[in-house]
Amino acid sequence: MSLATVQNVQKQAATNQNTIFQVDNFNLWYGETHALKEVDLSINEKEITAIIGPSGCGKSTFLKTLNRMVEMVPSVKTSGDIYYRSQNILNKSFHVENLRTRVGMVFQKPNPFPKSVYENVAYGPKIHGIKNKKTLDEIVEKSLRDAYIWDEVKDRLKENAYGLSGGQQQRLCIARTLAIEPDVILMDEPTSALDPISTLKVEELIQKLKEDYSIVIVTHNMQQAARISDRTAFFLNGEVVEFNDTETLFSNPSDQRTEDYITGRFG
Numbered sequence: 198m199s200l201a202t203v204q205n206v207q208k209q210a211a212t213n214q215n216t217i218f219q220v221d222n223f224n225l226w227y228g229e230t231h232a233l234k235e236v237d238l239s240i241n242e243k244e245i246t247a248i249i250g251p252s253g254c255g256k257s258t259f260l261k262t263l264n265r266m267v268e269m270v271p272s273v274k275t276s277g278d279i280y281y282r283s284q285n286i287l288n289k290s291f292h293v294e295n296l297r298t299r300v301g302m303v304f305q306k307p308n309p310f311p312k313s314v315y316e317n318v319a320y321g322p323k324i325h326g327i328k329n330k331k332t333l334d335e336i337v338e339k340s341l342r343d344a345y346i347w348d349e350v351k352d353r354l355k356e357n358a359y360g361l362s363g364g365q366q367q368r369l370c371i372a373r374t375l376a377i378e379p380d381v382i383l384m385d386e387p388t389s390a391l392d393p394i395s396t397l398k399v400e401e402l403i404q405k406l407k408e409d410y411s412i413v414i415v416t417h418n419m420q421q422a423a424r425i426s427d428r429t430a431f432f433l434n435g436e437v438v439e440f441n442d443t444e445t446l447f448s449n450p451s452d453q454r455t456e457d458y459i460t461g462r463f464g
């Protein structure tokens with residue numbers, strides 16, 4: 198066994214059973230811009246992990262590394278390791294399509310397809326080869342129920358999704374993500390385009406989803422992070438300044454920069 202293999206085996210053994218993502222000494226550059234610096238972070242199963250920090254600190258970049266979407270930017274270079282369920286997702290041999298099926302993503306602005314409500318949810322399962330109408334009907338109903346939007350759309354399944362309100366569209370996009378039965382859901386400021394009532398509905402939904410999924414959420418809204426997350430990471434200039442359980446981070450931060458940020462002194 199090579200030294201690298203031994204180290205990998207040791208790393209996997211050391212990974213806590215509840216850990217779903219283990220990020221070790223991870224760096225990312227966009228060309229010359231060093232956007233993420235020596236990030237060490239673990240994401241636990243069936244928890245909500247919030248990523249907070251001022252604009253440009255690398256929150257979205259970090260989120261997009263977890264399903265390797267960030268690689269779509271041609272200038273991106275990385276170093277370090279990211280383990281998803283003990284497999285290094287940065288290995289050339291790692292199957293990125295599988296990862297994107299297991300790690301779903303919900304974006305800042307609701308982005309339904311210009312198709313019916315039904316087709317938006319059935320699309321993913323169809324791509325994965327499910328053709329049976331009854332099975333698709335069941336998946337669509339379950340996903341819409343789990344996303345707390347079934348009652349609002351059950352009589353509008355054939356209507357174009359663009360006719361739904363912004364908050365409904367975002368819950369539809371969450372239903373679309375659930376339909377492919379992911380393991381992890383990444384959310385990039387999922388409520389920033391929503392009104393307060395829709396925000397509350399989506400927050401309730403996220404907390405409910407935690408029973409079955411692991412969730413990583415980027416948010417500008419510190420109250421939101423404090424309300425819904427189990428653990429919070431504070432990013433600044435591409436570094437993780439502090440990562441702790443949410444209550445401790447907000448009530449008793451250990452780093453002065455965290456305290457300055459959460460008390461509104463900058464950002």
Ligand SMILES: Nc1ncnc2c1ncn2[C@@H]1O[C@H](COP(=O)(O)OP(=O)(O)OP(=O)(O)O)[C@@H](O)[C@H]1O
Nearest residue numbers: 227230232250251252253254255256257258259270
């Ligand atoms: N496609 C890109 N090409 C070049 N640089 C990029 C690209 N995307 C992001 N960056 C740079 O990487 C750094 C981190 O950006 P990122 O979008 O991850 O920050 P963020 O914390 O999510 O910001 P915001 O809260 O404003 O969305 C910034 O300096 C940004 O300019």
